[in-house]
Ligand SMILES: O=C(O)CCC(=O)C(=O)O
């Protein structure tokens with residue numbers, strides 16, 4: 001199955017429908033070159049200082065540079081992209097709230113081998129989520145053109161319902177070739193992996209992922225973004241980072257205060273809010 005591409009003006013309903021059907025799609029040129037260049041400039045020093053990965057899965061010649069919310073004001077625009085958030089809300093609708101899971105520039109160096117084909121939701125300690133329960137919604141924004149040769153992310157569209165298997169072959173997958181500024185969306189269930197980079201230049205993608213707010217985040221947002229920077233962020237972004245209740249009783253501070261009070265000071269709202277209702281899982 002080929003990967004569907006939608007234009008930048010596609011609405012959240014259409015994007016979500018393709019994502020639910022295929023497990024992945026590309027929205028072409030959703031971000032401007034200028035915004036991508038700003039993020040690259042803000043992150044350049046951090047990328048230079050990032051070592052390669054420590055194992056074959058993360059990639060020994062692949063750099064993973066995180067903490068984008070604290071380090072790159074321009075990246076916050078992508079973290080809060082309204083269509084992406086709308087789509088994430090639709091995919092993760094069974095949870096009361098969702099949150100940022102990780103922010104990471106993935107720089108696959110020239111000559112890097114391909115990453116093993118995997119599911120991102122395996123990060124939750126391989127918990128066997130039901131096939132109709134989505135814990136995670138993912139994006140990779142192309143910081144430069146993604147080609148088959150330079151390590152475009154490879155995916156197996158339609159594989160989101162397949163049984164668990166650790167030996168899928170790269171030959172089963174297709175490359176998410178896309179131009180700079182395009183956004184690959186994929187669920188936590190679809191089989192995929194970073195492609196082999198057979199060129200001598202680096203392929204860079206900005207991986208921004210979201211998960212149900214009752215799960216642990218892959219990138220610890222409270223510790224990755226210094227408190228003095230967090231104090232400058234708007235409430236919506238702070239909530240998205242996890243300064244919100246993850247469910248009726250998840251995430252309060254001390255005397256059952258809303259976690260946003262850790263940044264804003266007393267707001268007078270009790271964190272528990274409404275007593276819990278039996279869940280309507282809408283499965
Ligand atoms: O960099 C990519 O294209 C994909 C990386 C990936 O899938 C991962 O690290 O989980």
Ligand SMILES: [Fe+2]
Pocket residue numbers: 118119120192193
């Ligand atoms: Fe992945």
